[in-house]
Amino acid sequence: MLALPAAAVAVARADHDMAMSENHHGQSEVSIGLSVEAAEFEDTSYVGSYQGLAPALAWMRGRFGAGATISVYRLIKNGLTIYGAGDAMLSGHAMLVSTEAVHGGVALHVMVPTGSELDGLGMGHTMVMPSAWARWRSAPWTVAASAGYGRALISLGGAPGAHDHGPMPLVDPMNLQELTWSAGADLDVGHGVQLGGRTLGGVPLGTGHTRVIGGGRLAWGTPRVSTGLELQVGLAGDPFTVRGVVDTALRF
Amino acid sequence: MRFVLLGLLVAGCTNAAVPTPTQAKCPDPDPGTLTWDGFGQKFMADFCTACHDSQLNHAQRNGAPLYHDYDTLLGVMEIPDHIDQYAGSGPAAHNTLMPPSRCPSTPGGSLDRACPEPTDQQRTDLSVWLACERNRPHTF
Numbered sequence: 009m010l011a012l013p014a015a016a017v018a019v020a021r022a023d024h025d026m027a028m029s030e031n032h033h034g035q036s037e038v039s040i041g042l043s044v045e046a047a048e049f050e051d052t053s054y055v056g057s058y059q060g061l062a063p064a065l066a067w068m069r070g071r072f073g074a075g076a077t078i079s080v081y082r083l084i085k086n087g088l089t090i091y092g093a094g095d096a097m098l099s100g101h102a103m104l105v106s107t108e109a110v111h112g113g114v115a116l117h118v119m120v121p122t123g124s125e126l127d128g129l130g131m132g133h134t135m136v137m138p139s140a141w142a143r144w145r146s147a148p149w150t151v152a153a154s155a156g157y158g159r160a161l162i163s164l165g166g167a168p169g170a171h172d173h174g175p176m177p178l179v180d181p182m183n184l185q186e187l188t189w190s191a192g193a194d195l196d197v198g199h200g201v202q203l204g205g206r207t208l209g210g211v212p213l214g215t216g217h218t219r220v221i222g223g224g225r226l227a228w229g230t231p232r233v234s235t236g237l238e239l240q241v242g243l244a245g246d247p248f249t250v251r252g253v254v255d256t257a258l259r260f
Numbered sequence: 261m262r263f264v265l266l267g268l269l270v271a272g273c274t275n276a277a278v279p280t281p282t283q284a285k286c287p288d289p290d291p292g293t294l295t296w297d298g299f300g301q302k303f304m305a306d307f308c309t310a311c312h313d314s315q316l317n318h319a320q321r322n323g324a325p326l327y328h329d330y331d332t333l334l335g336v337m338e339i340p341d342h343i344d345q346y347a348g349s350g351p352a353a354h355n356t357l358m359p360p361s362r363c364p365s366t367p368g369g370s371l372d373r374a375c376p377e378p379t380d381q382q383r384t385d386l387s388v389w390l391a392c393e394r395n396r397p398h399t400f
Contacts, residue, residue: 088371
């Protein structure tokens, strides 16, 4: 089976895809990853672009795994350039089903508000995001999907007089409470290369913005190293107009 | 457990100021001493419209959100609570999130100077004026 990017385990892709890699073995495995992204956005309040760099660290053993990642950004919004960290993401997951063809499990992501909410770099609140994921493999195809729930650890009543600034934060918008989903498929094309597509998004519970993202991905992997290039477009909810992501991971 | 402790530690280090309603009240009856012509327009011109001006396109706004334009009374009265929460002062909060540290010398220009800061009294007057103005009759 083609190894999938370990960066996925550590959620280096900053788009709230709760899918997980099934690249588990009996022994402990540590991976380091780096994700580079660039995007342009235009919503009701802001026009601009951002570039991000996200190192990731992940650990796996048997059915269990954990990871951490944080992005640093250069954000340009309405002519103002800002540099800063985004929200850090911690994750843990457990594989509940593991057969030759099917893998599935549950995960818990916790997003820590290290990014500035006022600058558009962070949610401003700790987010907790439990999810379930599954992956089905029938060579040369791999199909994956996930579903989750995201919730800010604050009162959702909203401040008196608060008004809508559009999707926030600018670098990776989420709703204070939402259902998340993703679905995708990859095709082995030989020599360790995969071509695939996926879609993902979030549906607010209460006020917010429904977002839908679509993307195509080219990935290359070996048991030790994997690298992917993904081009995404915002289909609904103005998360961005277009975004490119390059990620690579090295496993030990 | 280590991740949880790390998360709590980081969360505890991110206590940035947050926009807070000042809960300023307009005296009853409204004395009519703080008005757009006598106070609000000059306050906005002195501290806000170098970026928050309807004549500035997105690239000239130095980060100011679109449609947050304070060059007219109508623009201010679209979002009085927002202005109160970022720049006003009152019984419940003293908000100094705006103006920011750097401002343009000319509207839409580069951030080439320190922003002029309203006095505490001006911030208090801002919140009281907004509280009064929202109850006054307008033709827009």
